[in-house]
Amino acid sequence: xxxxxxxxxxxxxxxxxxxxxxxxxxxxxxxxxxxxxxxxxxxxxxxxxxxxxxxxxxxxxxxxxxxxxxxxxxxxxxxxxxxxxxxxxxxxxxxxxxxxxxxxxxxxxxxx
Amino acid sequence: xxxxxxxxxxxxxxxxxxxxxxxxxxxxxxxxxxxxxxxxxxxxxxxxxxxxxxxxxxxxxxxxxxxxxxxxxxxxxxxxxxxxxxxxxxxxxxxxxxxxxxxxxxxxxxxxx
Numbered sequence: 001x002x003x004x005x006x007x008x009x010x011x012x013x014x015x016x017x018x019x020x021x022x023x024x025x026x027x028x029x030x031x032x033x034x035x036x037x038x039x040x041x042x043x044x045x046x047x048x049x050x051x052x053x054x055x056x057x058x059x060x061x062x063x064x065x066x067x068x069x070x071x072x073x074x075x076x077x078x079x080x081x082x083x084x085x086x087x088x089x090x091x092x093x094x095x096x097x098x099x100x101x102x103x104x105x106x107x108x109x110x111x112x
Numbered sequence: 113x114x115x116x117x118x119x120x121x122x123x124x125x126x127x128x129x130x131x132x133x134x135x136x137x138x139x140x141x142x143x144x145x146x147x148x149x150x151x152x153x154x155x156x157x158x159x160x161x162x163x164x165x166x167x168x169x170x171x172x173x174x175x176x177x178x179x180x181x182x183x184x185x186x187x188x189x190x191x192x193x194x195x196x197x198x199x200x201x202x203x204x205x206x207x208x209x210x211x212x213x214x215x216x217x218x219x220x221x222x223x224x225x
Contacts, residue, residue: 040218042216043215044215045213048211050211059214092156097206101156101158101213103155106155
């Protein structure tokens with residue numbers, strides 16, 4: 001049972017480039033989340049999804065886009081990368097909104 | 113809108129001493145509260161949660177937390193810490209019927225020998 005898998009683990013981008021962070025879960029969870037973690041700031045919710053075809057904005061959605069075409073996958077797209085998007089990104093999933101979130105190992109992104 | 117404030121960014125404590133990590137929340141509707149722990153270079157894992165019922169909640173690794181509605185707090189406690197408890201601890205709140213789970217800024221617990 002792989003749980004929540006994120007790729008890539010590390011990536012360096014140049015300003016203005018685009019990329020997609022992949023997230024896949026094999027637990028048949030309905031809820032999926034993308035957070036970014038910055039030192040001293042905790043985790044900030046970027047986007048979340050309550051099921052396939054349904055997504056909604058979190059606290060800091062600007063500069064990001066998501067899609068949820070299947071239950072398993074929840075990719076996060078960065079358009080026109082900026083230095084402010086340098087962060088560690090975590091994907092998480094949960095069977096329902098009040099149950100435990102299962103986190104991936106994180107993706108460390110640096111924008112230079 | 114809900115929010116979470118963790119009142120201490122770092123808490124140094126000696127091994128076998130008691131510890132309390134403080135968390136306050138704000139929300140205009142019913143809340144559900146969680147504590148997660150993050151060990152170095154890992155994702156987060158659930159310590160405990162309050163959904164309803166008894167206000168004293170027991171979690172893994174000897175941690176417990178008390179939900180205080182009048183003070184809008186959900187402080188985490190452990191009577192005797194170990195070196196292995198050194199980690200970052202996050203309080204989180206889930207309110208209303210949305211899917212949003214909002215985290216606090218985190219508290220780094222440093223257990224010294």
